[in-house]
Amino acid sequence: MSKKGVLLTGAHFMNGDIACAEGAIVAGCRFFAGYPITPATEIAEHLSERMPEIGRIYIQMEDEIASIAAVIGASYAGLKAMTATSGPGFSLMQENIGLAIMTETPCVIVDIMRGGPSTGQPTMPGQQDVMQARWGSHGDYEIIALAPSSVQEMFDLTIDAFNLAETYRVPTLLLADEIVAHMWEKIVIPTAEKIRIVNRKKPNVSPEEYLPFMPDDLVPPMACFGEGYRFHATGLTHDEHGYPKTSSSEVQERLVKRLCEKIRRNEDKIMRVEEVMLDDADVVVVAYGIVARAALSAVRKAREMGIKAGLLRLITLWPFPQNHVAKIAGSAKRIIVPEMNCGQLVREVERAAKETSVVFLSKLGEEPHTPMEILEAIRRNS
Amino acid sequence: MKTEVRISGLGGQGVVSAGQILGRAAVYDGKNAVQTQSYGAEARGSAAKSEVIISDNKIGFPAVRKCDVLVAMSQEALDKYVKDLRKNGVLIVDSTYVKKIPKTKICKKIPATEEAEKIFKAKMYANMLILGALTKIIGISEKAVERAIEDTLAKKVVNTNKKACRRGRDLPQ
Numbered sequence: 443m444s445k446k447g448v449l450l451t452g453a454h455f456m457n458g459d460i461a462c463a464e465g466a467i468v469a470g471c472r473f474f475a476g477y478p479i480t481p482a483t484e485i486a487e488h489l490s491e492r493m494p495e496i497g498r499i500y501i502q503m504e505d506e507i508a509s510i511a512a513v514i515g516a517s518y519a520g521l522k523a524m525t526a527t528s529g530p531g532f533s534l535m536q537e538n539i540g541l542a543i544m545t546e547t548p549c550v551i552v553d554i555m556r557g558g559p560s561t562g563q564p565t566m567p568g569q570q571d572v573m574q575a576r577w578g579s580h581g582d583y584e585i586i587a588l589a590p591s592s593v594q595e596m597f598d599l600t601i602d603a604f605n606l607a608e609t610y611r612v613p614t615l616l617l618a619d620e621i622v623a624h625m626w627e628k629i630v631i632p633t634a635e636k637i638r639i640v641n642r643k644k645p646n647v648s649p650e651e652y653l654p655f656m657p658d659d660l661v662p663p664m665a666c667f668g669e670g671y672r673f674h675a676t677g678l679t680h681d682e683h684g685y686p687k688t689s690s691s692e693v694q695e696r697l698v699k700r701l702c703e704k705i706r707r708n709e710d711k712i713m714r715v716e717e718v719m720l721d722d723a724d725v726v727v728v729a730y731g732i733v734a735r736a737a738l739s740a741v742r743k744a745r746e747m748g749i750k751a752g753l754l755r756l757i758t759l760w761p762f763p764q765n766h767v768a769k770i771a772g773s774a775k776r777i778i779v780p781e782m783n784c785g786q787l788v789r790e791v792e793r794a795a796k797e798t799s800v801v802f803l804s805k806l807g808e809e810p811h812t813p814m815e816i817l818e819a820i821r822r823n824s
Numbered sequence: 825m826k827t828e829v830r831i832s833g834l835g836g837q838g839v840v841s842a843g844q845i846l847g848r849a850a851v852y853d854g855k856n857a858v859q860t861q862s863y864g865a866e867a868r869g870s871a872a873k874s875e876v877i878i879s880d881n882k883i884g885f886p887a888v889r890k891c892d893v894l895v896a897m898s899q900e901a902l903d904k905y906v907k908d909l910r911k912n913g914v915l916i917v918d919s920t921y922v923k924k925i926p927k928t929k930i931c932k933k934i935p936a937t938e939e940a941e942k943i944f945k946a947k948m949y950a951n952m953l954i955l956g957a958l959t960k961i962i963g964i965s966e967k968a969v970e971r972a973i974e975d976t977l978a979k980k981v982v983n984t985n986k987k988a989c990r991r992g993r994d995l996p997q
Contacts, residue, residue: 455848455857455972480865564865625886626844626859628851732886739885808862813885 448496451633458596458623459484462526462552462616464631465600467492470639471550472521473499475512477531480564481620482554485526506531510538510551517547518675520666522604526552529571530561532578539613540579541677543701546611546655546662548642550603553615554623557806566808567620569731569782575615576760582698584705586712587615587760589730593627599757605640606712610704611661617759619782621732621810645671655697656682660704705761713763716755719745723752725824726774728767728791730756732810733780739813740820749824759787767794776801776823780811826879827962828888831954832905833897833918836868838951841976842895843874845955849964849972850878858886871900878962893962895954896922897936914961918950932957934995940988949988956992966993 449468456464463485466474474493476486486502493500499521503509509525516523527535532553542549555571557563575587586606588599600616607614645652645663654673655662662682665671678686679694687693705712716734718741720726725744729737734755744751754770756763767790771777777795779788780803788802803819805811829846831839840861847859857878864870875888894909896902897918906926909915915929920937934957936950943949952973959969973985 453851455844455851565863621860621886624861626847626857627883627886628856628858736885742884809887812887812889814889 446495449631449634449637451631453628453630455626456593456629457484457626458590458593458618459554460488461593461596461629462600462618462623463488463492465597466524466550466604467496467498468631468637469601469604470522470641471498471524471604473513473516473523474525475501475503475509475516475523476525476527477503477506477509479528479531481556481623482526482528482531482552484623485552506534507538510535510542513549513551514538514542514545514547517549518545518667520668522548522608524550524552524604526554528554528556528564529558529568532571532574536574536578540581540583542613543579543581543583543585544677545675546664546701547613548607548611548664549613550600550607551613551615552600553617555617555619563807565620567732567782567810568806569619569733569786571617572759572781572783572786575617582702584612584702585615585760586610586612586705586758587617588757589759590616590618590622591731591734591755592622593625594629595757596622597629597631601637601639605638608640608642609661610708611642611664612705615760619731653682654684655680657700657704660700660707709761712758712761713766714757715763715766716753716757717766718753718755720752720754720770722750723770723773724750724775725778725820726752726754726770726776727778727780727816727820728754728756729780730759730787731782733782736811736813737780737816740816743813743817744820744824747821749820751820751824756787762787762790762794764790764794767791768796771795771798774798778803778816778819778823780805780816780819782806782810826877826881827893828891829876829878829893829895829958829962830873830888830891830905830908831876831895831897831958832871832873832901833895834868834901835863835866835870835872837872837897838948839872839895839897840874842951842955843876845969845972845976846959846964847876847878848976849959849968850876852968852971853965855880856883858883860886871904873901873905893958895958897950897954898922899924916954916958916961918954920950932961934992936992939991943991944984944988949984952985952988953992953995956989957995960993966990
């Protein structure tokens with residue numbers, strides 16, 4: 443692979459972590475701060491080499507708390523910024539993820555899920571951080587999380603994550619599993635004109651007139667430190683001027699509801715799913731990440747056997763694509779949810795599916811569900 | 825055409841790098857390839873495996889269930905995975921470590937570690953001897969393999985690895 447450029451257009455054999463790092467570079471990431479942890483280390487390792495060679499910043503911090511703090515600072519200084527970690531580091535980041543939510547800081551956080559709880563199984567896959575991704579920090583908020591199923595998507599969705607973070611001024615998560623991150627696969631990096639890059643909305647008023655948290659279509663335009671706009675940003679509840687309003691119920695209502703509404707009202711623009719053979723499906727598998735690939739093989743085999751099976755692959759996990767699930771629940775008899783955890787996203791599926799019965803397939807440890815295991819579940823439930 | 829390969833052994837023997845080079849070489853030969861791996865949290869000595877699926881078509885599920893070629897670089901790996909080898913599949917073993925081999929299997933015995941120590945003064949080239957033999961058997965071009973070695977490994981070790989790989993390729997079939 444010849445390096446040095448920003449965009450390495452062409453076919454490559456890469457692992458998911460490296461593809462994520464290259465996606466970040468293409469998206470315009472100018473600052474990476476992180477602390478190495480299996481299975482996300484290769485992202486930091488690759489960027490430690492690539493960022494300096496293209497004049498951007500890589501910094502290894504003392505821990506994950508400092509990493510996310512540095513990312514928030516860099517973003518406020520005007521740079522697109524990212525960090526990457528795994529479960530234990532993701533836990534440490536939660537408080538500052540809340541700060542990023544409250545200060546509406548565009549940034550990307552990559553969590554490569556390994557087996558937990560605690561330090562668990564560092565080199566083994568999991569999908570156990572799905573609920574932590576949604577609810578890990580305290581308070582009410584909405585967050586965006588994307589789940590790649592291939593090395594190609596590690597590249598593509600990292601770019602999307604930056605675009606979403608910049609559009610909605612929200613920390614955006616790339617929630618991948620260890621297999622997708624460590625898997626080596628053919629990927630094609632497109633030419634520049636085929637890649638869409640979004641940058642944060644800037645104020646079009648003078649510094650004197652600027653109100654840092656006055657929304658324009660729910661999202662406030664963002665001036666950055668050093669651009670001449672003097673303002674205050676805080677994790678405390680604040681008004682449109684950015685100053686703390688810790689006793690006003692009205693300001694609390696207005697701010698926190700807007701932080702949720704800016705995502706909720708744009709769900710249709712944010713949410714992405716892949717629908718495979720759903721039109722006449724009696725049994726639908728809802729899956730994401732590496733498990734979705736086993737599910738796709740299983741659904742194809744089921745069709746060969748004459749079973750009307752389909753796949754709803756979730757690309758966006760948060761906000762949860764409940765309308766897509768509700769739609770299939772209206773026509774399918776059964777929904778099967780295989781996950782590499784003890785039952786997390788299945789709860790959201792059940793909530794959206796209402797009366798339609800949902801079957802959960804749990805798997806932990808080294809291997810994801812095999813296509814045969816999912817096929818067997820499809821047969822039993824058809 | 826789809827070929828499923830499992831390379832197994834112990835952490836430190838280079839089964840993961842061998843798999844990565846194989847997958848990359850297959851892509852350079854114009855095929856689709858996916859490589860997955862499994863290893864312990866320890867730097868060396870725990871069971872390690874690397875799986876490569878090479879196909880003319882798009883690859884769905886990336887893990888190998890039944891393999892067409894099984895490489896075993898430790899006795900433990902052979903004992904564990906020989907059941908997954910297809911009926912007419914090819915078994916390649918590092919005969920320095922693997923002594924007990926089921927009689928019915930099509931087997932290529934390569935004293936890879938011994939040869940690597942003798943010729944290149946380091947055990948770590950054993951995986952390249954194996955890779956040479958393996959790529960010849962499954963029809964990956966020498967040009968693609970050498971380019972994949974160049975693009976995967978550090979510059980200072982490329983030449984020795986290429987030599988070791990060529991040596992493995994030239995072993996009598």
